[in-house]
Every structure is written in C-alpha cells, then in structure tokens.
Amino acid sequence: MLKEEWAAKRALLESELERELNLENALDKTLAESMRYSLMAGGKRLRPVLLMEAAEAVGGRGEDYIHAACALEMIHTYSLIHDDLPAMDNDDYRRGKLTNHKVYGAGIATLAGDALLTLAFEVILRQKADSETLCRVIREISQAAGPDGMVGGQAIDMESEGKSITMDELRKMHMGKTGALFRAAIRSGAILAGAGETELNALTRYAEAFGLAFQITDDILDVIGDENEIGKPVGSDERNHKSTYVTLTSLENARQLAKDAVDEAVLALEPFGDKAWFLKELVEFLISRKK
Numbered sequence: 675m676l677k678e679e680w681a682a683k684r685a686l687l688e689s690e691l692e693r694e695l696n697l698e699n700a701l702d703k704t705l706a707e708s709m710r711y712s713l714m715a716g717g718k719r720l721r722p723v724l725l726m727e728a729a730e731a732v733g734g735r736g737e738d739y740i741h742a743a744c745a746l747e748m749i750h751t752y753s754l755i756h757d758d759l760p761a762m763d764n765d766d767y768r769r770g771k772l773t774n775h776k777v778y779g780a781g782i783a784t785l786a787g788d789a790l791l792t793l794a795f796e797v798i799l800r801q802k803a804d805s806e807t808l809c810r811v812i813r814e815i816s817q818a819a820g821p822d823g824m825v826g827g828q829a830i831d832m833e834s835e836g837k838s839i840t841m842d843e844l845r846k847m848h849m850g851k852t853g854a855l856f857r858a859a860i861r862s863g864a865i866l867a868g869a870g871e872t873e874l875n876a877l878t879r880y881a882e883a884f885g886l887a888f889q890i891t892d893d894i895l896d897v898i899g900d901e902n903e904i905g906k907p908v909g910s911d912e913r914n915h916k917s918t919y920v921t922l923t924s925l926e927n928a929r930q931l932a933k934d935a936v937d938e939a940v941l942a943l944e945p946f947g948d949k950a951w952f953l954k955e956l957v958e959f960l961i962s963r964k965k
Contacts, residue, residue: 676955683723683736687747688714690740694797708778708786709793713751715769721746721855724884724953725863728877731943731950734867741801742811742866746859748794749819753828753855755787762832791819803866811862818858827851831916839917845886852892853885860884876942880953883939887960890932893918895963897925932961 695713700706722743726736736743758765758773759780765773775783798815801808817823827850834847860881864874897920919928939957943950 676952676959679727679952680723680956683726684719686737686740687719687722687743690744691747694744694793704778704782705785705789708774708782709789711777712755712768712774712786713748713790715771717769719747720888721750721859724856724859724881724956725866727952727956728860728863729867731877731946731953732864732867732869732873733949734863736863739801739863739866742798742815742862745794745798745801746815746855746862748790748797749815750855752787752790752794753819753824755783755790757828759783762828801866807865810865814858814862814865818854823850823854823858824852825850827854835916837917839922841922844917844919844922848889849882849885852889853882856885856888857881873945876945879942880939880957883935883942884957884960887932887935887939887957890919890928890935891960891963893920894925894928894932896920929961936961 691713695706695710697703697706697710725743725746726739729739730736754768755774757763758768759775761780766776767773773783774786778786795812795816798812799808801811803811819825821829827847830843830847831851834843839847857878860877861874864877869877896918919931923931936957940954943954946953
C-alpha cells in the first residue's frame with residue numbers, strides 16, 4: 675500500500691512538473707534543457723510527497739497543495755546540481771545518469787540550479803491559500819533552503835572535509851544540509867492544511883527524527899550499498915574524507931541510531947492514528963531501503 679500511494683503522488687507531481695517546465699517559450703533552450711535534465715531525472719520525490727502526506731495527516735487533500743510540492747522539488751533539484759559541481763563534491767553520476775555539469779558544463783549547470791531555485795518561488799505563488807498562510811509557508815521554505823538551513827549545512831560540510839568533527843557538529847551540519855528541507859516539507863503541508871499548534875509540534879518532531887534516520891541510512895548505504903541501486907558510486911564519503919555517522923561510531927552503532935530515530939518518529943505520530951499511516955510506514959521503510 676505504501677508503494678502504491680507513493681507512486682500515485684509521484685505521478686501527480688511528474689505531471690505538474692512537466693507543465694511547469696515547458697520548453698516551448700524558453701528564452702534559452704540550452705538552459706531550459708539543463709533544468710529539465712535534472713528535474714525530470716526521476717528520484718524518490720520524497721520532499722514533495724512528504725508535504726502532501728503531512729497535509730493529509732491533518733485532514734487535508736494532498737493534491738490540493740501540488741504547487742508547493744513542485745516548488746520543493748525544484749529547490750531540492752537545484753541543490754543536487756550545485757552539490758555535484760567540481761567546486762563542491764565533483765561527482766560524475768547522479769541517479770544513474772551523468773551529472774548536469776558533465777553534460778552541459780559547469781557554467782550552464784550553475785545557472786540551471788539558480789534558475790530552478792528562482793522558479794520555485796514563482797511556482798509556490800500559484801498555490802491556493804490565503805496570504806497569511808502562504809507567507810508562513812514561503813518563510814518556512816526559504817529559511818530551510820538558506821544560510822541557516824540547507825546552504826549553511828553545505829558550507830559546514832565543505833569546510834569539514836579532511837577534518838575531525840564531533841557528533842554534535844555532524845548533527846548540526848545534517849540538520850541544515852538534509853534535515854531542514856524535510857522539516858519544511860512536513861511543516862508546510864501541515865500549515866497549508868490548517869494544522870493546529872499541537873499537530874504542528876508533533877509533525878515537527880516526526881520531521882526531525884525522519885531527517886536523522888534518512889541521513890544515517892544514507893551514510894550506511896555509502897558503505898554497503900549497491901552502486902546499481904543507489905545510482906552513484908559507493909565510498910564517496912571516504913574518498914572525500916568526510917565524517918559520517920558510520921565513521922564517527924561504527925556500522926552497527928549507526929544502524930542502532932537509525933532505528934532509534936525511526937522509533938522516535940513513529941511515537942510522534944501516535945496522536946494522528948490512521949490518518950498518518952503513510953508517514954509511519956515511510957519512516958519504517960527508511961532503514962530497509964537500498965537507495
């Protein structure tokens with residue numbers, strides 16, 4: 675049931691992204707093709723699906739918030755394009771395909787990321803919501819994507835390469851780089867659907883535990899994953915001399931930390947009962963995923 679629901683939400687999102695990224699009227703076709711190359715390259719579409727499912731957990735209809743969901747995916751995709759650039763992680767493959775800069779060059783890839791980030795805020799303004807609610811959501815997403823969130827976390831990541839960092843520093847880095855956008859996705863869906871303060875606090879707890887479980891599992895997959903499954907070479911963290919939950923503890927301890935985070939996320943969902951079934955099954959699926 676999890677996979678069917680996930681697939682249905684992804685199909686809805688793919689259709690809307692196709693409409694949003696129409697090449698016919700593009701000012702520069704190469705730039706538009708570069709944007710499309712990464713945006714339509716597949717992937718889990720996890721953040722937009724989380725937004726829609728969080729809305730449903732508080733009684734909304736996920737599909738009603740498709741524009742906000744699309745905006746989140748554009749922001750996530752921009753971050754991946756920039757993350758892969760030679761000046762950052764210098765990766766050749768993403769989702770089993772050549773990275774954007776390997777196809778279009780670093781200059782166009784940089785502009786494609788810039789364009790997707792900018793377009794995201796145009797798209798979110800199409801979301802039907804009262805102005806106060808929409809402003810709250812834009813604030814959530816912009817703070818999560820900015821210097822106190824994803825970009826700040828990436829900066830810490832770059833500055834930490836080849837250095838020993840503490841567990842607290844690692845958590846801080848990933849709360850920004852990975853966790854912030856998950857948190858914004860879930861909180862934004864809940865806010866759009868009219869969540870009360872108690873519901874929002876519970877979903878925030880879930881989001882933070884979800885982000886931690888996701889990152890730890892990512893670190894584990896970088897050690898034991900199958901390159902054909904995860905779509906990129908394994909061992910990149912070790913080659914780039916990056917600290918991870920595996921290197922700072924051990925593979926066994928990292929698995930336990932991931933399980934503890936999943937348990938915390940599930941506990942946070944108890945007040946929602948069956949309305950949050952997808953969110954519960956999704957976080958439980960996390961620690962068994964292969965990509």
